[in-house]
Amino acid sequence: MKYVMFVVHEEDATDADHASAPDVEAWFAEMRDRGTYVSGTRLHERETATTIRVRGGEMVVSDGPFTEAKEWVAGFAVLECADLDEAIEVASKNPAAHYGRVEVRPIHSSDTFE
Template identity: 50%
Template sequence: MQYMLLIYTDDTTEPAPGTAEFGTYMQRYMEFTQEVKDKGLFVAGDALEKVNTATTVRVRKNEVDTTDGPFAETKEVLGGYYLLDCKDLDQAIEYAAKIPAAELGSIEIRPVMVFD
């Protein structure tokens, strides 16, 4: 079954690019990505641009309304995702706990609905 692992963090808690801590943080991401690829679990995954680049779209009464930024005011924002093909939720939890941002924010796990 496929599980979407959504990575939520507060940008102010992550190491700043260009620092030694950032290099270590990104290395951990590369190692995690290689692990899930080696185990045959990786389907897709990417980091997202900063939240200030987001646009939210709503349609109300056939009118399209766009808003700069995320849909909700919160400190933790969606920063990236992994789509893994795991045998069950327990395995998805095991790998979600290995994502470096789990130590700074949270990882939301959602089963992917398959339409046949």
């Protein structure tokens, strides 16, 4: 089953949190060797976000992220895991789990929206 893993940056992480995190390149190497890492990428900083809403037939475009928070989605990875337990185990080894947080969410099996 495929999962998306959101990597969330938290500004209140300490130097000790960063120092305790495993090496990100080691994480990628292990997950590629295991066959669980499918794809992913970093995202530009939250200040580059554009939010689009349509309300009452009118489009509203805003600069910046949709929430005012000290945390923001910094990237994502698509994982191929046997089940949620494996997705959690993979995510727990990602460095961002030490100084931010990671969220895993199953991807629908349908390739198209209907």
